[in-house]
Amino acid sequence: MSSIKIENVYTAYDKADVLLDVSLEVVPGKITCLLGSNGAGKSTLIRSILGLTPPRAGRITVDGQDITGAPTHKVIAAGIACIPEGRRMFPKLTVTENLRLGAFQVADEALIRERMEKVFDTFPRLAERRDQLTGTMSGGEQAMVSIGRGLMGGPRILLIDEPSLGLSPLYVKENFRIIDGIRDSGITVFLVEQNVRQTLAIADYGYVLSGGRVVAQGTAEALKDDKEVYAAYFG
């Protein structure tokens, strides 16, 4: 089972430093979560892994393979997929087209169809709406497409950025149940969230990011009672 290792990563936008010195390891075959308040640098870490905002220093490896600063399509080829923050639908493409894009690097048509059927089994509502433009769908339905799309490429590691953002409590609960199932199917999950309680309920291991540094880490059980976790949110 696969893992990501992040060593001393420093990432900055034009003039603002966001990640100062981040080191962490995503546990193979488990759900590793990254908690932190708004602006802690969580999404920036995801962007750094994906090569969208390459780190200025440090090293990121996937099962030993160096992907630091690699172009995004090479990172995806290394076995990573991402369910991005805000779902990021292609609004003028249909459900089917969005799902196909999730499997863009898969050449085997039969495999693509098989995975698509699996997504439709998980989300029967999408099967009914397979030819609908995703821009016309509700937030909850878009979240289903986004999760399905993240699985279409058959990733070994799945990065999930703020899946609860902007969703009703019912959908949040459903999504966390599905993420739990993804881990059970053998995929390594790196879950970035603000929602502490529900995240720690399904995660195995966790890190807390604050001010561009990891300020706490431990098993999900231990973090539930860690006051650093709450300090990271409330100062």
Add this chain to the structure above:
Amino acid sequence: MDIGLLGQYLANGVMLGTMYALVAVGFTLFFGVLDVIKFSHGDVLMLGSFTGFTVYIGVLAMGIENPWLMIAVILIVSITTTAAVGALIARYLVLPLKSAPPLNILLITLMLGTAIREAVRLFYPDGSNPKNFPALLPTASVDLGGFALRADSVILVGAGIAVIIGLNLLINRTRLGLAIRAVAQDEETAKIMGINYTLIVLVTFAIGSGAAAFAGIMNGLYYNEVNFGMGLLLGLIGFSAAIIGGLGNIYGAILGGFLFAGLQTVGAVALPFASAYKDVFAFGVVIALMAWKPTGLIAERSSDRV
């Protein structure tokens, strides 16, 4: 007006519309994937015509005289060369300026267009004079009640429309087209899907430029002439066609191309003044259309981008 003359104008209008649509599709594709207006597009088309003309001289010197074979070689060499030029422009001029203000790209491609035009005028043998592009297609005609429909016109329009349909299928039905549409809608998410963004941009510029080369060859075969300045007006018309159709929309570009040709035809046929004013009339209507529908006839929100 007699029906024969009307038929002649109609055939001419369809021919022009096909060419304009081919040019407009390029503008719309470039805008789709990169949000840029590439003003050298018309001059790249001219380069395609001159490449075709040069290939013609070459194959003639090699002793090839079968006109179909000539056309095939001319098309293949001209389209691939021009496509490569388009990709190179994207790689070395447009992509590096991607995060710069859009005005810079507009200006740099405008200057590039001038450079291409002047280079052909100065360095191509006797480049400042028009060249006689050969009439390679059969010119037999059928008489349709006072108007002669020529075989070469039918072949040119048929081929042009086939290319437009082919481009449409490429964009809407293939994996490459899906990637192009994804990049046009959301560059970053397209990257996250594992799409090689730079490659898709280069391929898109190659496709658009190749379509322009095809239009350039069509133009040469139809008018039996190429000249270094031909890209200016064709580029401007293609750009106007893309704008009135709704920039970023491939159907809009095709519609805009035929609409512009229709306006020119109306300007030449139905209006009381001399046909020399047809472009004035057509551009005047374009200005009015833009004032009425600033985002184009097919507004972006109600239609697919690219």
